[in-house]
Amino acid sequence: MSSTMDSDPLLALRHAIKTKSPITYVANSEPTGSLLAASHIVLSPTLSLPKSTTTRYSKPGTSAASPSDFFTLEAVYLAWLLRDAPVAEYMKQARENGLAVGFVSVTERKSIVEWLEGKVHDLKRIVSLTAESTTPPGTPTHPGAATVPLTTPKRTAHAADTTTPSKRRYVADQQDVEVVKRIKQNEVELRDRNTVLRGTKANNFSALQATYSEKLKKLKETKPGTTPVLAPTAGPLMQSRKAKNLYPIIMISSSPTALITMHNVKRFLQESLFESSSAARERAAAAGNSRAEDVIHIDRRRVPPSSSSQPTSTSRGDIQRYFVVDSTDALQKFGADAWERVVCVMTTGQAWQFRPYRWNEPRALFHHVKGVYVSWANDPPNTKIKDWNVTELKIDPHRRHIDKSVVAHFWQLIDDWTIANKPWLIKS
Secondary structure, eight states, X not given: OHHHHHHOHHHHHHHHHHTTOOOEEEETTEEESOTTTOSEEEEETTEEEETTOEEEEEOTTSOSOSGGGEEEHHHHHHHHHTTTSOHHHHHHHHHHTTOSSSOOOHHHHHHHHHHHXXXXXXXXXXXXXXXXXXXXXXXXXXXXXXXXXXXXXXXXXXXXXXXXXXXXXXXXXXXXXXXXXXXXXXXXXXXXXHHHHHOSXXXXXXXXXXXXXXXXXXXXXXXXXXXXXXXXXXXXXXXXXXXXXXXXEEXXXXXXXXXXXXXXXXXXXXXXXXXXXXXHHHHHHHTXXXXXXXXXXXXXXXXXXTSOXXXXXXXXXXXXXXXXXXSHHHHGGGOTTGGGGEEEEEEOSOGGGGTTSSSOSHHHHHHHXXXXXXXXXXXXXXXXXXXXXXXXXXXXXXXXXXXXXXXXXXXXXXXXXXHXXXXXXXXX
């Protein structure tokens, strides 16, 4: 049985999963943590298989007559690895791991996962090992291709004496592998109306809703029988400037160790109260929100420059809305000119945060936006940020009564920088 599992990739993968053996990746005989960069998947200390190895699991709607009609070991393993991932995330991860086509579909994922975990014993589209050959039917032969002798009733007695069924193993011909690669490059994944409408990520229309809420409110307040007065139409330049006047954007680090994350940033900047990210996550999970939003809006009442530091009933400023994101994917939802609206980047001092940014070098980045380095008040100085042109924002680990002054200092920094560098983003 052990020999059979070693010779069959599908059984070997199933055995590793059922016994909870660690599954690792190897690239050029060196361990790697990335499935995309790996060339082999290590299923046991004695078994390492190329991730492109063809399995006996056939693709739906095919005749199972050629190697391209079967899923690769990588595709089957990725279906099990992402068994609990949502549909959009699963398809995204499959594309990022180089499986734009040829991955196990969402409708097929559950059945193969149950088979791999031993919950079901038979799966209709897994070709039986009792077939005469483990090579898919119709596979052309090439000179020099490696073959494995098989024991069948049609074989000679001599062949039956020298081979056993447990030693049968499909060895992909290298020329076939190259042909399949070229075919896959030209393949186009068929989509139906459901997959097209579903998309790859959730859309956030809060900005559009906020834009039209005020206009709808004015229309409702218009008395019946009266014609609303239309404002003069502004030119294209004024219209673009007016659109930019609305909502500045603040980017924070996506690092899970950051003090300010998408879980606690709203309460910190809007309510002036710091709460640890883990506590905020648990509180949201208890309320039924297991995942943080990718775009958060913060409404803040600005104090007019001529008034005192504390607004009175006669000197209350306008409410300024800000958007907070932690990734460039979320930033792209604001359009092609989104970086022109970014006024602040909060950093943890880790340079990898800036790699996908428009300016991925810290000195250039903080020349175009306000940089804020968030840390604990008792942390030692960080030597990495001394040349970054950032302002340190210190948060006390215990004294919550000083959070209000820390947040007020942050907003004063943002106001001063925005007025000096991007005044069109300040709501007049």
